[in-house]
Amino acid sequence: MSDAASQTGPVLSADGKPLKRSLQRALRAQKLRALALIAPLLIFILVTFIAPIADMLFRSVENQIVSDTLPRTTRALQDWDHKAGQPPSEDVFAAFTYDLVAAAERKEHTRLGTRLNYEMTGISSLFRKTGRRVDDFGETYMDQFTQVDPALERPETWMTLMAAPDWQADYAAWDAARVAANKAGRDFDQPAPLFRLKAGVAEVLPETADAYAEFARLAQTENADNPADEEPWPPVFLALYRDLIHVGPGAIGRLDDASQAILAPAHDAVETFETVDLVDLYLDADEDWQNPQVWATIQAFAPAYTPGYFLSSVDLKQTPDGVAAQPEDQRIYVMLFQRTLFMSLVIMGSCVLLGYPIAYLLSNLPMRTSNVLLILVLLPFWTSLLVRTSAWKVLLQQQGVINDVLVWMGIVADDARLVMINNQFGTIVAMTHILLPFMILPLYSVMKTIPPSYVRAAKSLGATNWTAFWRVYFPQSVPGIGAGCILVFILAIGYYITPELVGGTTGTFISNRIAYHISSSLNWGLAAALGTILLAVVLILYWLYDRIVGIDNVSLG
Incomplete structure (x- = not known):
C-alpha cells in the first residue's frame, strides 16, 4: 500500500x-x-x-475647436481679467492675429465663429469679416522692412533666417526624388518633410519664429507649395517688428553670421518705424472687437471640454461669470422635455385603453375570425408612415373629412370648425393610431396563454363577470400591459416624423429640436447633449418601472 x-x-x-x-x-x-x-x-x-x-456622449462635452484654432490666444487670455471691463492688451491682439490668419488659411475661422455664436450672438459675423482682412495686418511694417533691406521681401532670405539646414537638405532630396519619379512615370506618394526651424532662432525671435513656422507648414500642407518659393504673410512682419523692438543687439549676436547680416540693419531701423495700433486695425474691421464680452466668451470656452451644451439643454448658459439662466424668450428645452414626457404618457395611456379591449376580443374569438382581424391590426405595418400621417392631416384639418361630417350632422357650425391639427390633439391622435399595434400584439400574445378555464372556475364559485375578470383574468394580462407600455412609451418619446407633420408649434417633441440642430443649425454638440439627456430620462424611467412593477413581469407571450 x-x-x-x-x-x-x-x-x-x-x-x-x-x-x-x-x-x-x-x-x-x-x-x-x-x-x-x-x-x-x-x-x-x-x-x-x-x-x-459613445460618439454622442463625447460630442456633448467636446469643445476642442477653440483651443485648437486659437492656441496662442487662449494662452494669452489666461491672465486677462474680464471683470475689469476693458478689452485685452495688444499682446493678446497680436496672438489672435497669428491664430486668425492661420485659421483663415485653413478655412476654419468660420467654423470657430459659428461655434462661439452659439454662446454669444454676433461673433460669427465678427470672424467672417475680420478673417477677410487679417491677412493685411502688418503691411505697414512689411513695407518699412523691405525699404530697409529689399532682400526681406524674397522667400530665400527667410529660408536663410528661419529654416534648419538639415530640413533644407531633406527637402531638396525629397524634391529630387519627386522629379525623378515624375520623369520616369512612377507614382510618388512620399510626403514632403515638414518645415523645421533653425536652432536658436526661436529663443531670439519667438513670435517671428512661431508665425513663420505656421506659415511655412501651412504652405506645405494646405497648398502643397515649397515655403522657399512663397513670400511670408504680412503678420509675420508684424511679429518681426514686435520681436526686434524688444530684443537687444547682444541677443542677435547669438545667431549665425548670415542671420546677423539680415537682422542687424532691420534692428537698427525699427526705432524709427511708423507704428500702427493693432487694436485700431481690428476696430476698423468691426467695432465689436472692443467689447470685453467677446473676449470673455473666447476665454470661457477655451477649455477642451465644456458643460455648456448640457447647460443650454436645461435653459441655462455658461458665462464668464458662471452659470446663468437663458433669456426668458429662449427657455424652450425644459418645456419641450416636459411636453414630450407628458404626451408620450398620454399616447401610452390611449393605446392601453384602446388596445386592451381589441386584444381581449382577438384572444377570445375563434381562431379563424381572430386571424382575419389580426391582419387588420398588422395592416398599418404594411403602409408607409408618411402616408398614414398625411391621411390624418386630411381627416383632421378644418376643411377635412371629420369637420365636414360634423358640420353636415349639425353638431358643429360651419364658422366654428374644430381645430384638430397642428396642435397636441393632432399629434396624440395620429401617434396613437400609429403605435396602437405595438400595444395590441404583446397583449394578444399574453392573453392567448391565459386558460379560459380560470375564468369559468371563478364564475362557478359565484364570482360575477366583472369580479372574475378583475380578480382572475386581468392580473394575468399585466405582463402584456407592461411590455406594450414599454414599447409604446420608448417609441413615442423619440418620435420625429409624425409630430413634425401634425404637431405645429404646440405638438412637437424634443426629438424635433434635436433633428433641427443636426440638420439645420448644425449645433451637433447641443443635439448630442439633448439626446444624452433624453437617453438618461428613458433609463431612469426604465429603472423606476423595474423597481415598481418589475421587469421580470414583462412578457411578450
Missing part, C-alpha cells in the same frame, strides 16, 4: 498529459469557438449601437 501511495501522481489523460490541464485547454477552446460564433453580432452591435452612443 505504501508503494502504491508513493507512486500516486496527477491523473493523466489518454495522451499522457495531466487531465486537469487537458480539461482547461478543451474548455478554453470551447469558449473561443463560442466567441467566434457571436463575434459578428458583437461587432455589429458595437459599430451600429455602442459607437454612435
Whole structure:
C-alpha cells in the first residue's frame, strides 16, 4: 500500500498529459469557438449601437475647436481679467492675429465663429469679416522692412533666417526624388518633410519664429507649395517688428553670421518705424472687437471640454461669470422635455385603453375570425408612415373629412370648425393610431396563454363577470400591459416624423429640436447633449418601472 501511495501522481489523460490541464485547454477552446460564433453580432452591435452612443456622449462635452484654432490666444487670455471691463492688451491682439490668419488659411475661422455664436450672438459675423482682412495686418511694417533691406521681401532670405539646414537638405532630396519619379512615370506618394526651424532662432525671435513656422507648414500642407518659393504673410512682419523692438543687439549676436547680416540693419531701423495700433486695425474691421464680452466668451470656452451644451439643454448658459439662466424668450428645452414626457404618457395611456379591449376580443374569438382581424391590426405595418400621417392631416384639418361630417350632422357650425391639427390633439391622435399595434400584439400574445378555464372556475364559485375578470383574468394580462407600455412609451418619446407633420408649434417633441440642430443649425454638440439627456430620462424611467412593477413581469407571450 505504501508503494502504491508513493507512486500516486496527477491523473493523466489518454495522451499522457495531466487531465486537469487537458480539461482547461478543451474548455478554453470551447469558449473561443463560442466567441467566434457571436463575434459578428458583437461587432455589429458595437459599430451600429455602442459607437454612435459613445460618439454622442463625447460630442456633448467636446469643445476642442477653440483651443485648437486659437492656441496662442487662449494662452494669452489666461491672465486677462474680464471683470475689469476693458478689452485685452495688444499682446493678446497680436496672438489672435497669428491664430486668425492661420485659421483663415485653413478655412476654419468660420467654423470657430459659428461655434462661439452659439454662446454669444454676433461673433460669427465678427470672424467672417475680420478673417477677410487679417491677412493685411502688418503691411505697414512689411513695407518699412523691405525699404530697409529689399532682400526681406524674397522667400530665400527667410529660408536663410528661419529654416534648419538639415530640413533644407531633406527637402531638396525629397524634391529630387519627386522629379525623378515624375520623369520616369512612377507614382510618388512620399510626403514632403515638414518645415523645421533653425536652432536658436526661436529663443531670439519667438513670435517671428512661431508665425513663420505656421506659415511655412501651412504652405506645405494646405497648398502643397515649397515655403522657399512663397513670400511670408504680412503678420509675420508684424511679429518681426514686435520681436526686434524688444530684443537687444547682444541677443542677435547669438545667431549665425548670415542671420546677423539680415537682422542687424532691420534692428537698427525699427526705432524709427511708423507704428500702427493693432487694436485700431481690428476696430476698423468691426467695432465689436472692443467689447470685453467677446473676449470673455473666447476665454470661457477655451477649455477642451465644456458643460455648456448640457447647460443650454436645461435653459441655462455658461458665462464668464458662471452659470446663468437663458433669456426668458429662449427657455424652450425644459418645456419641450416636459411636453414630450407628458404626451408620450398620454399616447401610452390611449393605446392601453384602446388596445386592451381589441386584444381581449382577438384572444377570445375563434381562431379563424381572430386571424382575419389580426391582419387588420398588422395592416398599418404594411403602409408607409408618411402616408398614414398625411391621411390624418386630411381627416383632421378644418376643411377635412371629420369637420365636414360634423358640420353636415349639425353638431358643429360651419364658422366654428374644430381645430384638430397642428396642435397636441393632432399629434396624440395620429401617434396613437400609429403605435396602437405595438400595444395590441404583446397583449394578444399574453392573453392567448391565459386558460379560459380560470375564468369559468371563478364564475362557478359565484364570482360575477366583472369580479372574475378583475380578480382572475386581468392580473394575468399585466405582463402584456407592461411590455406594450414599454414599447409604446420608448417609441413615442423619440418620435420625429409624425409630430413634425401634425404637431405645429404646440405638438412637437424634443426629438424635433434635436433633428433641427443636426440638420439645420448644425449645433451637433447641443443635439448630442439633448439626446444624452433624453437617453438618461428613458433609463431612469426604465429603472423606476423595474423597481415598481418589475421587469421580470414583462412578457411578450
